[in-house]
Amino acid sequence: MRHTLSVTVENEPGVLSRVAGLFSGRGFNIESLNVGPTLDPGASVMTVTTEGDEQIIEQIVKQLRKLITVIKVVDLTEMKSVLREMILLKVNACDANRAEILRTVDIFRCKVVDVSIDEITIEATGNHEKIEAIIGLLNRFGIKEISRSGMVAMKRSMQG
């Protein structure tokens, strides 16, 4: 099962390679990884999406907590949370397809951020399912390039 982990770390050099090295060294898989600052200038948050059975996820969480520079690990999959990813897609857009592409953009509430005679660049935001659906739909026109932010996530205020 896919899990999204929110990992709060000390903001110091090498911390990313400590986390990444833990995954590679122990044979855990990273599906996506996003790092950014937090309100506390001394800390950063890494959002890691990973896959594994219960025992593997338990090991990943414990191993992350064991790293000296890791302050907190939360498995957001176990609670109500908001998960979002942003992607940029460059799609082939000949005159015949342009209208259909724009309709898809509309339906999914994406944004067109760049156009040329034969390409449209689209910005889309959503949870995993939505992003996969958009990619699936636009694929038939030919996606020339894709850039993904990786998942960012936050626990919902109201749990339960």
Place this chain on the structure above:
Amino acid sequence: MELSGAQILLECLKREGVEVVFGFPGGAVIDIYNELPNASFKHVLVRHEQAAIHAADGYARASGKVGCCLVTSGPGATNTVTGIATAYMDSIPVVILTGQVPTPLIGNDAFQEVDIVGITRPCTKHNYLVKDVKNLAHVIRQAFFIARSGRPGPVLVDLPKDVMQTKTEFVWPEDVHMRSYNPNYKPHAGQIRKVAQLIRDAERPLIYAGGGVISSHAHEALTWLAQNLHIPVTATLMGLGCFPGNDKLWLGMLGMHGTYAANMAINNADFVLAVGARFDDRVTGKVSTFAPKATLVHVDIDPTSIQKNVSVHVPLVADCRLALEALKEELEPSLAVYDFEEGHRPWLGKVAAWAKEHPLTYKPSAETIKPQHVVEVLHELTHGDAIIATEVGQNQMWAAQFYKFNKPNAFLSSGGLGTMGYGFPAAIGAQFACPDRMVIDVAGDGSIQMNIQELATSVANKLGIKIVILNNGFLGMVRQWQELFYKRNYCETCMDAQPDFVKLAEAYGAKGFRISKTAELRRVLQEALDTPGTVIVDVLVEREENVYPMVPAGASLTDMLLV
């Protein structure tokens, strides 16, 4: 007053109570060496940096304190990596101080620059690069704190040359506070009650103890529990000495080269208390058939150890000593109510029968010296009181099997990593920790050559270390596998060309003995032990002796090959 980085470093080591630093100089650490005449501790000049880290490790194992070593940048630093990994696998507290090129040169492929922090990230508990002298005292304080607290381990501090030269006000941080590192020591009271009840209910209980019992000083509590509740005890290689080897409840080591009794006991127990052990594959054999009938309780300070290899019924994250003391407190009143001895009588009878059926043994020989016999005689001559370091291979297993350890911190062996060349430098470290103890390195003729240069260190420091080589002319343990599992294809395991170890000892200014007949074994060993200073005893043993029992890798513990 302003101090240079080098001076601050020495001041910090003094305040951390460092007594001895094992090291080797070089350009990047020359400023530190320049201050050494003013140091509060002794510096021991080794002959290879691998020996510096192993010696610091041996010092830590024998003393229970943090070991410390100091090496230069580049090759000096990389030479310590094997020793760091060795200490990491066995959870030994050491602080490794490495020199580094000046900060402006870092990243430029400067002379003798390596990214040692990057290289050692996966084999240290934590590591630091000190870029600003203002952080130095803080980092050293944290390094020692991290090394010794929680599950102990090696911590490396990389010290750029310019940082050692820069002056700043020295401020000793009285406290260490880290928001991201707070090991949990106290056992959960509810879990303790639960475990206590499981112990009361058990009919066939067993204690399986590991190195954590020794590093947390839990041996007294463990011994109390075992003796008062009449529970037999087995231990891993790392746990040897946590329970008296002459007690009738002692079953010997378990696992691949464990005793028949220990392996049968864990297979038949209905309750296993695993303390400070990590269910290593050399211990469990085939995991799915490990302790199949038992309710498993696992006490460990490291949450990642729990549920990693084997799924247990009751996890207890805590310091082993505190957990076992809490169990003692909980169970002491039960002694008046329960007759544990009576309750466990059938089980203890069964265990005793296994021990009698297949004790640790070997076929004595009139012609050749049996290596097991050498260890037995050593045990006798030293009254079981020596500190025994080992190399790796058959020598290590025979030392573990046939030397009956009664006390902790007396068996120094590379358990997790299995590092050949560990034993001799570790013995050097141990001798500095315990100057009045007899320290013996039980060695193989292969392993001893991996750090043989330390004879110079041992002689220079007038150490009374005795190296007893069980010389079989083979890389014996590998040869044993080739014999048993590879159709006797002894490929590259025969050590034909060997130095004359007696002359080698003499060349270094040590004393050498050779023993080739069983009849002279006891007398010459005694003479060697009585000889002051560093001594090599080259014992020519049966060449193709095997270590038994043996559980083939990946097999169930009950599938033992016996003598």
